[in-house]
Amino acid sequence: MIKIAFANIKGGVAKTTDTAMLGAGLKKRGYKVLLVDADPQGTLTERSGLIPESIKENANGLKYQLLDVFEGTASLKDAIVSTEMGDIVPNSLDMFVADKRFTGPSSYYLLKNALAEVENDYDFALIDVLPGAGIMLFNCLVAVDFVTIPIFASKSSVRGIKLLKDCMDEVKSSKLNENLRVLGFIVNRFNKQAKFSNQIVDDINKIVAPLLDAELFETKIRNGIALDECEYKGRSIFFHKPESKVADDFTRLTEEFLERLDKLTDKSQLQN
Numbered sequence: 001m002i003k004i005a006f007a008n009i010k011g012g013v014a015k016t017t018d019t020a021m022l023g024a025g026l027k028k029r030g031y032k033v034l035l036v037d038a039d040p041q042g043t044l045t046e047r048s049g050l051i052p053e054s055i056k057e058n059a060n061g062l063k064y065q066l067l068d069v070f071e072g073t074a075s076l077k078d079a080i081v082s083t084e085m086g087d088i089v090p091n092s093l094d095m096f097v098a099d100k101r102f103t104g105p106s107s108y109y110l111l112k113n114a115l116a117e118v119e120n121d122y123d124f125a126l127i128d129v130l131p132g133a134g135i136m137l138f139n140c141l142v143a144v145d146f147v148t149i150p151i152f153a154s155k156s157s158v159r160g161i162k163l164l165k166d167c168m169d170e171v172k173s174s175k176l177n178e179n180l181r182v183l184g185f186i187v188n189r190f191n192k193q194a195k196f197s198n199q200i201v202d203d204i205n206k207i208v209a210p211l212l213d214a215e216l217f218e219t220k221i222r223n224g225i226a227l228d229e230c231e232y233k234g235r236s237i238f239f240h241k242p243e244s245k246v247a248d249d250f251t252r253l254t255e256e257f258l259e260r261l262d263k264l265t266d267k268s269q270l271q272n
Helices: 015-028 043-047 066-071 093-101 105-118 135-143 161-173 195-212 225-233 245-264
Strands: 002-006 033-038 081-083 086-089 124-129 146-152 181-188
Touching: 002 015, 002 135, 015 033, 015 043, 015 086, 015 124, 015 146, 015 181, 015 225, 015 245, 033 043, 033 066, 033 105, 033 135, 066 093, 066 105, 093 135, 105 124, 105 135, 124 135, 135 161, 146 161, 161 195, 181 195, 181 245, 225 245
Parallel strands: 002 124, 002 146, 033 086, 033 124, 146 181
Antiparallel strands: 081 086
8 A cells, every 4th residue: 555645834735635636536547545634624524525523423424533543442444434535534623632642752653553454455545634743744754655745836835845844854864754755746726827826836846846856746736616616515526527627637647646656666556
């Protein structure tokens, strides 16, 4: 199972959208995908058509969440729910206690140990990471093979990349995960007609990406009402608006995603 975190210290850069739609794109191609909502805001849970608040009520098939797995009151398999986007481990606001409740060296391995239970059940685990640099980020960085960094074509969206790099360097230098690598940057809500957007993307590619020994994905995700509708309805772009330009973007991004992984991993892991 290839494990990939979608992370950026800066919030509001479409991390959740990329996690959900790439998960759907991989599932559409026949891969077994596990989505992990590692953000207490529960946005990936909602994008998958679920209601985080239902967890407390044991409603809509939601009985457990990631917090229960971390606390040892449920196994990861117990918490998994099947959705159109793929299987998902849901999350809710309850997880905001993580930084206070989980302390000490062993707390960095909670997610890694949990994912070990389903190592042979899925081809991919895609993890939507909470913005910020707390215990959840470090859990994700320790657990995954790659980090994918979603950004907007704006100056503000790259402000947190230096801090993310520092966190990754700390994880590698502390030997918590020496093989951690960046898979690439995904540019979201891109307007190719805007000269300023193109200039920022060019600067990121020349200045920011090399700091992490990474490259931007050539496929950029355009803005579009279809994506907003999918987010609101908790649907996959491939089912709700398969003819849209955004669906074409995510189809091409999924292909590029797999091509890049093919160069960086054991090819047998990508056979489906």
